């Protein structure tokens with residue numbers, strides 16, 4: 202018994218794919234379903250080793266010779282459920298329900314992100330009555346966990362140089378730019394020697410943290426950077442510091458909320474405490490608006506018999522203090538960050554301290570420039586950088602025939618197209634990096650609460666957005 206009206210193809214396909222478990226990394230079933238869909242309709246298709254599926258469809262009558270158009274959506278979904286929900290994402294179909302025109306799944310994420318885009322492509326491929334150019338429909342895997350499918354897709358599977366990314370929401374909105382990212386480790390070598398001095402624990406806590414893409418411009422405190430600032434200011438005041446253990450942050454793409462450093466010092470304990478209080482008071486005032494919970498604290502700790510040498514401790518503190526961080530450049534036209542860096546995690550091993558950094562920019566040259574700066578800082582202290590990953594961004598382009606077509610389709614419905622940009626990473630950026638000539642827009646229906654069990658899809662908008670998409674295919 203279906204929940205949605207199966208006479209409406211996008212509803213029917215959405216319900217069908219909702220019955221197939223398809224969390225990121227578990228795409229075998231949905232990938233097979235897509236390949237079978239193509240097979241049954243005699244459509245040429247490729248299923249690769251990453252479970253990506255590309256389905257090709259000729260242009261409609263009279264449009265066979267037009268340049269191809271790529272449509273794209275990711276087949277995987279985020280698997281989140283309410284704590285009381287017994288759903289097994291590896292085996293159970295989603296339990297769809299409709300309330301007040303909104304579709305959701307009982308106790309779990311709905312996967313409208315990006316099941317909506319998948320359903321759109323299936324409906325278009327299934328409908329012989331539509332007018333469209335030759336289509337290359339790309340269904341990618343593991344978008345939600347690092348865009349691995351898009352990265353793995355073979356370059357020559359796509360001939361199109363215009364693309365509609367269907368991983369979008371909003372009905373009247375389209376994305377015009379996304380950031381590329383580069384993850385790097387900045388290394389500072391360390392040597393330990395015997396320690397006989399008293400030990401202290403310095404902590405920076407109470408910060409809000411946030412996403413290093415969407416919230417890097419909010420002036421939020423970075424616990425690691427603030428911790429190093431306190432240490433550097435202590436050095437400046439003549440405090441001798443030998444670092445023993447240092448921790449901070451959890452993920453490279455999250456602004457770190459906590460920092461802790463165990464160190465030894467011969468400095469007078471009451472003076473040390475006074476200095477830390479003074480510096481902490483200054484920081485609280487600086488971050489009063491954005492991070493009112495900021496707390497800098499010092500306490501005595503048990504003595505530890507080995508510590509990083511005074512020279513290496515000084516070098517490490519200076520390096521941590523000097524590393525660039527946060528919002529570094531902003532676009533006045535788009536009103537969003539264009540270059541940023543997040544010092545996200547500190548990793549300590551027996552011989553090194555690594556700063557795990559994520560830097561973002563739509564421009565490769567800007568990412569390279571930031572890498573160079575971080576490398577220059579590291580090299581002063583005998584360190585170096587290791588690039589752990591790099592993906593491309595998508596810079597704003599003045600001219601976009603696809604955007605003009607979408608604007609026209611919306612105008613025919615009395616709606617005005619709203620453009621926005623993101624400082625986060627998108628699959629569209631990966632495709633732009635691979636095919637620099639690609640004209641790209643994104644489009645999708647109204648949804649809310651994505652990545653949470655409160656996720657909903659507005660069924661009216663789902664239909665209207667589909668009609669708008671079909672209209673774009675007609676007029677391009």
Ligand SMILES: [Zn+2]
Pocket residue numbers: 275314315344368
């Ligand atoms: Zn998505």
